[in-house]
Amino acid sequence: MNLAIAPTPFSANDYKSDYKPVWCPGCGDYSVLLAFTKAMAQLQRPPEEIAVVSGIGCSSRIPAYTNCYGFHGVHGRALPVGTGLKVARPELTVIVAGGDGDGFSIGGNHFLHACRRNIDLTYMVMDNRVYGMTKGQPSPTTEPDWDSALAPGGTGLRPFHPLVIALASGANFVARGFSGDPNGCADLIVQAIKHPGFSFVEILSPCVTFRPDQREWAKMVHPAAVNPTDDPARAARRIMTDDGFNIGVLYAGNRAPFRPQVSTPATMAEIEKEFAL
Amino acid sequence: MTQASAAIQSLSFAIVGSGGAGVMTAGHMLLDAAARAGHYGLMSRSSGPQIRGGEAAALVRLAPAAVESHGDRFDVLLAVDWQNAHRFAAEIPIDARSLVIGDPGEGAVPEAFAGAGARIVPIPLKAIAKKIAGGRPNMVALGVLGALAGLDADALAHAIEATLQKGGDALKASRTAMYAGAAAMAEAGVSLPRLAAKRSNGCWAISGNEAAGLGAVRGGIRFVAAYPITPATEILEWLSSALPRLGGTLVQAEDELASINMAIGASYGGVPSLTATSGPGLSLMTEAMGLAVAAEIPIVVVDVMRGGPSTGIPTKSEQSDLNIALYGLHGDAPHIVVAPNSVADCLLTTQWAVHLAETLQVPALVLSDQSMGQSRVVLDRPADIRFATKRLVAEPAPENYRRYALTPSGISPMAVPGTRGGVYTADGLEHSERGTPSSQAADHLAQLDKRASKLDQADYSRYWAEIEGEGDVAVVTWGSCTAPVREAIDRAREDGVAARLISLRLLAPAQPARLAEALAEVRRILVIEQTYSGQFYRYLRSAYDLPCEMRVFHRPGPLPMRPGEIHSKIVKELAV
Numbered sequence: 001m002n003l004a005i006a007p008t009p010f011s012a013n014d015y016k017s018d019y020k021p022v023w024c025p026g027c028g029d030y031s032v033l034l035a036f037t038k039a040m041a042q043l044q045r046p047p048e049e050i051a052v053v054s055g056i057g058c059s060s061r062i063p064a065y066t067n068c069y070g071f072h073g074v075h076g077r078a079l080p081v082g083t084g085l086k087v088a089r090p091e092l093t094v095i096v097a098g099g100d101g102d103g104f105s106i107g108g109n110h111f112l113h114a115c116r117r118n119i120d121l122t123y124m125v126m127d128n129r130v131y132g133m134t135k136g137q138p139s140p141t142t143e144p145d146w147d148s149a150l151a152p153g154g155t156g157l158r159p160f161h162p163l164v165i166a167l168a169s170g171a172n173f174v175a176r177g178f179s180g181d182p183n184g185c186a187d188l189i190v191q192a193i194k195h196p197g198f199s200f201v202e203i204l205s206p207c208v209t210f211r212p213d214q215r216e217w218a219k220m221v222h223p224a225a226v227n228p229t230d231d232p233a234r235a236a237r238r239i240m241t242d243d244g245f246n247i248g249v250l251y252a253g254n255r256a257p258f259r260p261q262v263s264t265p266a267t268m269a270e271i272e273k274e275f276a277l
Numbered sequence: 278m279t280q281a282s283a284a285i286q287s288l289s290f291a292i293v294g295s296g297g298a299g300v301m302t303a304g305h306m307l308l309d310a311a312a313r314a315g316h317y318g319l320m321s322r323s324s325g326p327q328i329r330g331g332e333a334a335a336l337v338r339l340a341p342a343a344v345e346s347h348g349d350r351f352d353v354l355l356a357v358d359w360q361n362a363h364r365f366a367a368e369i370p371i372d373a374r375s376l377v378i379g380d381p382g383e384g385a386v387p388e389a390f391a392g393a394g395a396r397i398v399p400i401p402l403k404a405i406a407k408k409i410a411g412g413r414p415n416m417v418a419l420g421v422l423g424a425l426a427g428l429d430a431d432a433l434a435h436a437i438e439a440t441l442q443k444g445g446d447a448l449k450a451s452r453t454a455m456y457a458g459a460a461a462m463a464e465a466g467v468s469l470p471r472l473a474a475k476r477s478n479g480c481w482a483i484s485g486n487e488a489a490g491l492g493a494v495r496g497g498i499r500f501v502a503a504y505p506i507t508p509a510t511e512i513l514e515w516l517s518s519a520l521p522r523l524g525g526t527l528v529q530a531e532d533e534l535a536s537i538n539m540a541i542g543a544s545y546g547g548v549p550s551l552t553a554t555s556g557p558g559l560s561l562m563t564e565a566m567g568l569a570v571a572a573e574i575p576i577v578v579v580d581v582m583r584g585g586p587s588t589g590i591p592t593k594s595e596q597s598d599l600n601i602a603l604y605g606l607h608g609d610a611p612h613i614v615v616a617p618n619s620v621a622d623c624l625l626t627t628q629w630a631v632h633l634a635e636t637l638q639v640p641a642l643v644l645s646d647q648s649m650g651q652s653r654v655v656l657d658r659p660a661d662i663r664f665a666t667k668r669l670v671a672e673p674a675p676e677n678y679r680r681y682a683l684t685p686s687g688i689s690p691m692a693v694p695g696t697r698g699g700v701y702t703a704d705g706l707e708h709s710e711r712g713t714p715s716s717q718a719a720d721h722l723a724q725l726d727k728r729a730s731k732l733d734q735a736d737y738s739r740y741w742a743e744i745e746g747e748g749d750v751a752v753v754t755w756g757s758c759t760a761p762v763r764e765a766i767d768r769a770r771e772d773g774v775a776a777r778l779i780s781l782r783l784l785a786p787a788q789p790a791r792l793a794e795a796l797a798e799v800r801r802i803l804v805i806e807q808t809y810s811g812q813f814y815r816y817l818r819s820a821y822d823l824p825c826e827m828r829v830f831h832r833p834g835p836l837p838m839r840p841g842e843i844h845s846k847i848v849k850e851l852a853v
Contacts, residue, residue, distance in 0.1 A: 081538045088547070263522045
């Protein structure tokens with residue numbers, strides 16, 4: 001007879017739903033989903049205390065593929081939804097997820113302000129440098145000479161540099177991962193969640209359908225050769241001078257996270273007093 | 278609610294001056310002192326778009342019963358200076374019975390006002406103020422107007438003390454200047470008829486924007502996302518200090534796209550949430566309002582309307598956001614649209630909107646406007662109305678929980694994050710009962726039915742409209758037009774035209790059966806609204822099958838609707 005049953009720890013599978021993803025075979029996002037579930041198993045938080053919030057795009061489909069509370073909103077507005085949720089329910093673990101178009105183009109302004117607001121949540125961007133769901137248009141991180149029907153011969157535009165922007169805007173934790181290394185990614189996600197304030201993790205996640213050239217990324221990525229720094233100037237120099245395939249925690253700052261204003265509690269009658277003559 | 282009627286005397290004062298001259302402060306104190314002396318009143322602000330240095334006018338109407346709109350004329354126009362005052366000529370109608378008080382040192386009365394034939398009373402405001410250390414002409418003006426209104430100088434002194442927090446020399450100087458102004462007016466030997474005063478126990482002074490904020494927290498709002506915009510900002514500013522005291526939070530957003538999505542995120546987390554804006558912000562919010570419809574997330578959006586389209590006239594009122602409020606969401610997206618019918622009613626209507634949003638799991642839009650939001654009224658302390666507001670939550674979540682389960686009421690229990698067994702993904706994509714994305718025809722139809730039927734079946738109680746009076750004709754209106762319509766109907770009764778007043782508080786979903794019932798035996802109606810294109814009239818024509826003849830009077834802002842112009846339409850269209 002069992003006198004005491006030790007609680008069964010959560011396995012990675014407990015954080016995964018039984019829905020079949022819409023992603024193409026070979027899509028990097030499968031590995032990001034795997035990394036996410038592994039990270040959650042490391043943290044051992046019950047699935048119902050975790051919320052995954054997203055916008056629109058291939059990678060933004062991820063909430064329903066987890067077994068956590070999910071929010072799949074409109075294009076570009078995942079960070080505001082996550083912000084409202086975290087401020088209203090600070091005890092939840094809130095993870096905002098999406099792609100490069102959702103986060104850096106239509107949602108670019110929210111990215112800047114989420115970094116500077118420094119609310120204790122984690123933003124995970126699966127960057128494949130293309131709009132996949134609309135079948136292959138250039139995104140803000142696409143190389144200038146990448147040829148497509150919408151921009152024949154390339155956009156000619158300098159790519160957006162999310163890590164530098166995050167750092168300059170005040171993100172408290174900045175890391176780069178690669179979907180082809182789910183264990184390494186899981187470790188980055190765990191560190192990001194544990195770190196106070198706004199944590200930004202850019203995950204290089206190849207689009208095998210519209211960017212088959214990104215299969216080469218597996219050969220190009222390499223671990224960051226140096227330890228993370230809490231000096232933003234130093235981190236900025238490293239990020240701006242690396243080859244874009246440097247994997248690891250690149251900045252871990254110590255800025256105090258956002259705290260909402262607190263006031264002496266009052267009753268409704270006390271609140272209404274100001275109107276009485 | 279107490280009604281103003283034509284039988285009641287009222288006194289109307291306009292105080293004009295360049296920005297920074299302190300006319301708003303003087304108007305505010307005049308209203309405050311009158312309230313302390315037992316009168317009711319209304320003060321509205323009018324200004325140009327400049328932050329400082331532009332023209333400004335405080336418009337104050339005092340009466341023995343509650344007033345919610347200005348009359349057709351002003352008894353007194355006082356100018357602290359005449360710089361750009363002519364721009365107010367259309368907004369401040371005066372006539373031969375009016376008094377125009379000007380400082381002779383500031384030049385002659387401009388032609389725009391002098392032509393009315395009003396009696397001109399020169400009082401050297403600046404010279405009087407100069408004799409008092411720290412004295413300011415606006416406080417001299419307060420004394421002048423207080424004397425004309427028959428207010429006790431001590432009531433005025435009390436109002437000064439209540440407004441000037443700093444006290445000390447500034448307070449003393451203001452008081453002395455006020456007494457000097459009152460003395461100068463007495464010396465001028467001009468007076469106005471006395472207003473009857475009533476008791477003032479339990480009176481409040483509140484603006485429409487403050488009332489909306491109070492209605493929000495009374496209704497249970499505990500999260501607000503804010504992006505500043507004229508003329509809605511005061512709602513957000515008031516909430517920013519009230520919410521933390523009630524255990525709630527306000528976050529300033531980077532734009533309106535963020536503010537509404539933050540409110541949606543907080544409400545998804547189980548906390549009743551709101552944002553407030555004006556037309557341009559509402560345009561940005563409509564996509565996310567559709568998300569709240571599809572994902573069935575309660576939120577309240579207060580739109581304090583201003584002149585449109587585009588940037589339009591930010592500091593002036595209009596009712597022209599009705600169309601976007603009703604039709605602005607893409608897809609078939611049933612939602613709630615309600616409108617307060619007075620400054621005081623901003624409280625009840627916003628509170629009711631919270632109740633409807635929370636119980637029906639739907640976005641509710643409150644259409645206030647600049648004329649209500651930025652006006653301040655004296656009123657009896659509003660009743661503590663309580664709605665049985667409770668969101669239907671899945672706590673605990675049943676086995677095989679389905680977030681969007683089809684139920685007879687159309688409302689299904691919402692699992693709040695943290696609830697074991699309730700895990701689901703809220704989605705703007707069409708979905709099955711479980712919440713999984715679906716493009717199946719059967720799921721689409723079932724969920725469209727669900728979202729429409731919960732609003733169709735809801736109990737909107739007696740708050741759907743204000744219905745007053747008897748008669749075989751009626752005036753149908755909404756929002757800030759209600760008060761001048763009420764005054765016009767009272768006047769028309771004296772001309773032998775008995776008209777009902779029907780003011781819709783619930784604009785969407787439409788209530789054709791209830792309106793038809795309210796219009797039983799009515800042979801003709803006159804629709805009154807403040808839009809260029811007759812948006813409300815067209816909505817009534819399309820959503821209501823009204824058996825009676827319809828006439829309409831609509832015109833755009835920025836000039837407020839006057840009882841007189843409505844009265845003449847009532848006599849013209851509804852007599853016979």
